[in-house]
Amino acid sequence: MNNPPPPRHNKPFDIELVNVTKRFGSFVANDKVSLKVPAGTFHALIGENGAGKSTLVKCIMGYHSAEEGDILVENRSVEITSPFHACQFGIGMVYQHFTLVPAMTVAENLLLSRPDMPAVINWKLELDRLRQFMKTAPFQIDLGLCASELAAGQKQKVEILKQLYLDSRFLILDEPTSVLTPVEADEVLGLVKEKVKAGDLSVLLITHKFREVFGFCDDVTVLRRGKMAGGGKVKDLSADALAAMMMGGQREAKVVAKTARQRGPAALELKNLCANKDSGVPAVDGVNLTVHEGEIVGIAGVSGNGQRELVEVIAGQRLATAGEIKVHDQAYGATRREAFEHKVFLLPEEPLRNGCVPQMSVGENIGFRSFDRPPLTRARILVNRSAIRCFARELITRFSVKTRSSETPIGDLSGGNVQRAVLARELGSGTAKVLVTANPCFGLDFAAVESIHSQITEARNRGVAVLLVSEDLDELLALADRLLVISHGQFVHETTPAQADIKAIGHHMAGH
């Protein structure tokens, strides 16, 4: 098909998908999906992990080309060949995986995204313009910061800023609020919604949160296993009806209730712990904390306040500049031997980056904790591959990791399934004594969230000491026994979920 360069739209436009089918080999990711987003509306696309939502929008963005079906822009069939091409139409997307260049500053990343970036950049002029733009922006990020130094939440904000900066008229948001605090999420979506109301923007929002569907969206489309499972006007639908469409009538799992139990002895202690950011600036500033057996201690905070560095120190990914970590009253240096001895397990954020080797198979990744010990070794030095495979298959079934086989590279799995695989590795053996977890439910659908929350609660009921770092306040209030608020690398507030005052927590999170 011959595509003349499309005229850039200054107004939102209708977008329609008609019977779009996308296959990967024999796997049908999207099966005759149709949906329409009229100009100036807020449309939600919901479905479980692996339901084909990301694949569908990637067809719109020109990442994949659909085998069958049409994409209509203003009732005209178009073939979008690349994300760049989509951008020329005024279609922009915020991806689930970040697309910032880590070594570049926020300003450079913003400028780089512009298709009409000048061949020679006048930085003084561009920085002035960017500052001007930031004045109208819903959230503030230091333009001079390197993208690699931003925490997940800040990166997500830059991704959204980027699309606003590009002046996109049709915006696809792939779970944009999964790393934002509820207040931040409302603020971001509220601002986007205002732009939609003003007739400046159409939005297709991929989400798992019903709250967002009911709070902000006009229409909704539900996908299940690649097929249309329903949809319609949001105001005509109930949450139960949506859940039924998503799950296909299955009963939803229940989160395991917390059993009342006596607080055990101290398991994990942090004493005056300090750590720096990559740039050498202090990130964790003298933190004291004790986690007892059988309790979940939650750490709340706006991303970028030292949570990431704190978890990295406990995980052994970063050296502490001062202070010490003790586990079961012994100094703990996060070596493999110590982690095994004290049964310290980790569920890190961005598990593909922090807890997996993407090119290695799901089975091998699941075997990382135990591949060098009997029964997975032969004669103590040789790895028994078939034993690892059996071991992994059992865990894959038990934790319902959706993968083609145990030999598939883990990098090919969807986000929720990577998280499940890591969870299987860390909690599958049932021997954990200390569990440190950071944003364990980043970008997962609610069935997966419930299953992970259940696993964490069950571990606590078994007497595991759990440190839960999260940017999702709802999650913390549901799971934690004690709640600490971190701001600028220090704990500034302590409460329990029963006595929690959301306003006070928000106040402390904001650093006042």
Place this chain on the structure above:
Amino acid sequence: MSNSSIGWWGVVIGVLAGSVRGGTPFLLVSLGECLTEKSGKINLGLEGVLLMGAMSAYAVSYKTGSSLCGVAAAAGVGALLGMIHALMVSRPRVNDIAVGIAMLIFGSGLAFYLGKPYIEPSAPQLPGIPLGAWSSVAQIRAALSISPLFVFGVVVAFLMHWFFRSTRWGMHVRAVGDSPAAARAMGLSVGRTRFLAIVCGSALGGMGGAHLSLFYPGAWTERISSGQGLMAVALVIFARWNPVHCLWASLLFGGAQSIGPALQAVGISTGYYLWNASPYILTLLVMMATCSTKRTLVGAPGALGTSS
């Protein structure tokens, strides 16, 4: 002794002159490697490119009688070798280090084979820029006769620094080298960007070779490079992928290289070979002093040495 007129100053002048003279090939090759690595690929074959550049510059200069044609030929041959490297590494699952080593051996072997007839004859040399014409002292005049390729390299170093920061293409190269996935999401062609970066980088490496055979030491022999192409690759790490730092590092290495000869010139030949090892010792010391377990290498392109 004619040296007596300036005495120990001779050593200082010798080292300074050596840092410019001997640093030029380091400079051009490291700038070429810097550009290549910024795009996320490593080209270890630049040692081969350096030798091919030296040989072809000398041969063409001899045949045409124009040293400028020689430099152009060196750049062209460098670009051609770069093209082979770029085409090979653009294939999936091809390791750039392995290809680089193959190209290193291929380039040097080809240079020795084709260069045999040019070991004897003498070719027109590049004229020096006589910055020392004001002086009556021979050493100063000799020391301040600067290679035009050094001037070119200095200009390229600052230009490249500006290129990476303030031009669209430069930002594209950095994006491709740091996060190919993000670059693809922006609709950039990772393959084409890398191809061009490798070819241009390789052309710079070839010009480094032209300096060797047409200025200093100014003749074509098989031992002309003695691993300078490989050291220049290490130098890029030392310079933290910053073109301007490449300039200072090259001067430092060139200077270190000329301590031995400069001392010998004033009659001190004790430890001549030890002094000649000083660039290597220097590399080790600097690496030890600047490395840190707490920080990752600032400036290292994220995708460097990965198969993405």
